[in-house]
Amino acid sequence: MNVVLQSILGSAADVTGAQQGWVVVPDGDALEVVAAVNSGDLIGVTVQGDTGPAAYVLASGQPMAMMPRADDPAATSGVAAHVGVRPSAVLCVPCAHDDEVLGVLELIDKRDGGGFTFDDVELVTLLAGIAGAALRPDPATREVRSPEELSTELRQLASTDPTAYIGVASVLEALLARG
Amino acid sequence: MADDDPGPTTPAPDHDTAPMKPKRPGERPGGAPPPPPPSHVDEPEPRPFGTRESVALRLAGVESLEGLSPEWAWGGSTGKGVRVAVVDSGIDADHPDLEGCVDRDGGVVVSLGEDGEPMVTPGPHEDMFGHGTACAGIIHRLAPDARITSIRVLGAGLSGKSNVFLAGLAWAVEQGFDIVNLSLGTGKRDWALPFYELCDRAYFRGTFVVTAANNMSRPSFPSLYASVTSVACNLSRDPFRFHYNPEPPTEFLAPGIDVEVSWRGGTRQQGTGNSYAAPHLSGIAALVKSKHPELRPFQMKTVLWATAANVQEAPTAAGRLTAALAASRLTALGGRATTALRSVSRSSGTA
Numbered sequence: 001m002n003v004v005l006q007s008i009l010g011s012a013a014d015v016t017g018a019q020q021g022w023v024v025v026p027d028g029d030a031l032e033v034v035a036a037v038n039s040g041d042l043i044g045v046t047v048q049g050d051t052g053p054a055a056y057v058l059a060s061g062q063p064m065a066m067m068p069r070a071d072d073p074a075a076t077s078g079v080a081a082h083v084g085v086r087p088s089a090v091l092c093v094p095c096a097h098d099d100e101v102l103g104v105l106e107l108i109d110k111r112d113g114g115g116f117t118f119d120d121v122e123l124v125t126l127l128a129g130i131a132g133a134a135l136r137p138d139p140a141t142r143e144v145r146s147p148e149e150l151s152t153e154l155r156q157l158a159s160t161d162p163t164a165y166i167g168v169a170s171v172l173e174a175l176l177a178r179g
Numbered sequence: 180m181a182d183d184d185p186g187p188t189t190p191a192p193d194h195d196t197a198p199m200k201p202k203r204p205g206e207r208p209g210g211a212p213p214p215p216p217p218s219h220v221d222e223p224e225p226r227p228f229g230t231r232e233s234v235a236l237r238l239a240g241v242e243s244l245e246g247l248s249p250e251w252a253w254g255g256s257t258g259k260g261v262r263v264a265v266v267d268s269g270i271d272a273d274h275p276d277l278e279g280c281v282d283r284d285g286g287v288v289v290s291l292g293e294d295g296e297p298m299v300t301p302g303p304h305e306d307m308f309g310h311g312t313a314c315a316g317i318i319h320r321l322a323p324d325a326r327i328t329s330i331r332v333l334g335a336g337l338s339g340k341s342n343v344f345l346a347g348l349a350w351a352v353e354q355g356f357d358i359v360n361l362s363l364g365t366g367k368r369d370w371a372l373p374f375y376e377l378c379d380r381a382y383f384r385g386t387f388v389v390t391a392a393n394n395m396s397r398p399s400f401p402s403l404y405a406s407v408t409s410v411a412c413n414l415s416r417d418p419f420r421f422h423y424n425p426e427p428p429t430e431f432l433a434p435g436i437d438v439e440v441s442w443r444g445g446t447r448q449q450g451t452g453n454s455y456a457a458p459h460l461s462g463i464a465a466l467v468k469s470k471h472p473e474l475r476p477f478q479m480k481t482v483l484w485a486t487a488a489n490v491q492e493a494p495t496a497a498g499r500l501t502a503a504l505a506a507s508r509l510t511a512l513g514g515r516a517t518t519a520l521r522s523v524s525r526s527s528g529t530a
Binding site: 050052053055056059060061062063064065066067068069071096098099100101115116117118121129148151152155 | 268308399451
């Protein structure tokens with residue numbers, strides 16, 4: 001458990017009066033919970049990342065507060081659906097570090113029954129900035145591309161600079177030959 | 180008159196003692212006819228390069244900047260004839276709030292192809308989340324006759340990719356939309372230059388790009404560029420009430436707090452965020468563009484500045500509003516509006 005992240009999330013929930021909250025990070029097409037408050041043992045849980053406010057905020061990079069209608073299916077998707085709650089108020093803020101959104105801090109349902117205010121958005125945005133720093137990847141692995149990204153880059157290199165491509169391909173072949 | 184009446188006489192003017200009267204240009208002392216012009220005046224006076232007699236050079240019916248009023252800018256306009264692109268999660272075209280304003284067949288979905296490159300797929304599509312429908316609903320409320328087109332860049336999985344986002348915006352620019360609403364952005368610096376070039380292209384082609392300001396302490400592209408118009412929240416409940424922010428890159432503030440928005444599936448909900456402020460200004464811009472189709476983006480920005488609530492209501496002449504005065508005026512108008520300005524200042528300070 002990332003105690004720094006957990007502490008930031010707890011502060012965000014306290015200062016806004018949120019009943020529950022979690023931080024999710026992308027895991028392929030899914031979202032993985034890496035911190036949670038008042039929500040049981042959620043850490044490590046993965047949920048589908050195709051709908052829901054956290055998925056939108058992760059993709060758009062824009063913070064958002066919303067009060068979904070009871071009949072809105074999107075409100076009960078994601079982690080809220082996993083927990084089994086239908087939130088009446090949601091606040092989602094991107095956790096960014098450098099130039100990348102690394103996760104989303106999501107709070108639901110204020111204790112006073114109201115919606116999250118613009119002040120809440122501003123406060124949690126500040127805290128999410130610190131959370132973004134806590135989520136930054138290990139420097140030893142941050143530059144490693146996924147196989148799909150590497151494949152795409154190699155194809156582009158082959159079309160734009162065949163000589164360089166041949167050099168890179170030779171190195172890769174040698175590495176593979178050495179196991 | 181008696182026959183012996185000498186009648187009025189016209190004494191010769193005494194130029195040393197007679198009071199000076201203002202002269203019109205070209206008027207000669209004593210009313211003498213002007214001398215014949217030098218022969219070179221017969222030739223047409225060369226105009227500065229690029230100028231022409233055109234409505235592009237002057238705003239019809241406006242004598243000065245003070246004459247730029249909301250009534251002049253969008254009074255009586257419905258947005259008819261204006262095409263607005265919403266680059267977002269898609270639009271629920273069947274939503275009753277939208278009243279058929281969406282060009283369903285003209286929309287496109289931009290996604291990553293198998294080769295990793297963005298591909299554009301034309302045709303009807305749904306809203307993956309609801310946010311694009313919310314933006315379209317706000318624009319439609321303000322400009323009911325504007326035609327809205329969805330450019331979906333947040334696809335299945337809502338996985339936003341910067342190159343998909345860029346391709347969607349590029350498609351909108353190529354299609355010559357009048358207004359493009361962007362309630363999203365990317366923080367990736369690798370994409371800063373392509374977005375910069377694309378937004379410049381939009382600006383020069385006459386497409387007015389409205390973006391949501393990022394109120395986080397990190398840059399977001401393309402909201403930082405002068406070629407776009409960046410918008411954050413004010414505290415107003417009046418959808419037509421927007422403010423000029425004297426601390427760029429965020430240049431305007433519009434309603435974005437506790438806004439009743441249309442949502443996918445024919446529903447509605449209440450939302451807060453700069454992403455709801457941007458479509459308010461897009462809607463106003465659509466009204467202005469409909470009434471004054473000749474306006475270029477920089478003129479549109481000038482009209483919006485002149486018609487902003489805090490400029491219209493400024494105690495001094497338009498354009499003499501200082502940042503401190505704007506903050507005090509906004510506080511008087513909205514009670515806590517300085518929060519919005521503070522937020523904007525913070526984000527702009529890091530840009």
